[in-house]
Amino acid sequence: MxxxxxxxxxxxxxxxxxxxxxxxxxxxxxxxxxxxxxxxxxxxxxxxxxHPTASQLPRYLRPVLDCLLAGTPDEAAAAHLNVSLRTYSRRVGDLLTALGVSSRFQAGAAAVRRGWA
Structure with a gap:
């Protein structure tokens, strides 16, 4: 603005x-x-x-969630998203924080519950 x-x-x-x-x-x-x-x-x-609302997934995390749900290995997901492995790992952490969970499995379950998957 x-x-x-x-x-x-x-x-x-x-x-x-x-x-x-x-x-x-x-x-x-x-x-x-x-x-x-x-x-x-x-x-x-x-x-x-x-600070997105609880019902919204931040736009930059959507591709990360898609890779996690597809079971894509981190190295392949980072290459697919054209980011470094460190950036991908940080975004996975951001996704876990946004969902309020501590594991990738919990993230998948929480995403399904919220209708993000």
Whole structure:
């Protein structure tokens, strides 16, 4: 999100691909609300995108879950996702945290219960 002169907010329509366009907001009340929200997140050191709702799987973890459910070995999954083995392992940890479990088996069961699988 970009705020220009505290009168216009530019919000990307797709957070993964910025060239898909921007939404321009000119309503002063909405712009001021976005400024306050940004200030609050900045001061609190929070990433607003890092806290998905319990019913949502973060978009970057979907391919990781798919690889786990398919039983793909870590090395093959990392190569398939075009990430390093260390990054893949970290994302598996992020997935386990998002599901609130401590093992890959529990992650599969929790994903099925939530309808993510």
């Amino acid at each position: 970009s705020i220009i002169d505290r009168t216009i907010a530019a919000i990307p329509l797709d957070l993964d691909v910025f060239h898909n366009g921007m939404l321009l907001v000119r309503d002063p009340t909405v712009v001021q609300t976005l400024v306050r929200a940004h200030r609050s997140w900045w001061n609190g050191g929070e990433d607003p995108a890092a």
